[in-house]
Amino acid sequence: MFGYSDDWWAVLFVPVVFWVPLGPxxxxxxxxxxxxxxxxRPRLWSMxxxxxxxxVSGSVLTAGLIRLQEETWQEDLLGYLVFYVLGITVLPWLLGYGTVRTARALRSRRPEAEEPPA
Known part of the structure; x- marks a missing residue:
């Protein structure tokens, strides 16, 4: 691709780009x-x-922070973990899981409608 020997790495960034809008x-x-x-199986696929x-995005961020030796590396890493890992990946999973479990619990507590006497 594009005449450079290391451009095959661009293939790894395609899922990173699509993860932001579609990941949640x-x-x-x-x-x-x-x-x-x-x-x-569902838990394995969830991971x-x-x-x-x-x-890929975490390794690029970490490699960049190590190479540049910036003073704000802790804030950058914390921002990445909060937004990308927790906000896009963990929180939507918890919301989906919690919603279904809560709905099942409320549905199981609801008394069944009794049939009227004939």
Whole structure:
């Protein structure tokens, strides 16, 4: 691609770019899936799905902070963890999971409607 030998790394950044707008929806769906079908497969997919975009962007951020030796590296790392990891990845999963579990708990507590006598 583009005549440079290291341009194949650009392929790894495609999921990173799409993770910002689509990641919350995907992770919310993963949380719903985990709440509806307990088991190891939904939880494994919930961890594997964000591994590439979060891992690539985190490694680039960490490598940049180490190389530049900026004074604000703690604030940058904290901002990345709060926005990218918690805000885009963990919070939507928790919202999807919590919504389904809460709805199930409320539905199970609701008394069944009794049939009128004939």
């Amino acid at each position: 929806f995907l992770m919310g769906a993963m949380g719903v899936w985990c709440a509806r079908r307990p088991g190891w 594997a799905l964000p591994a590439l975009p979060v891992g």
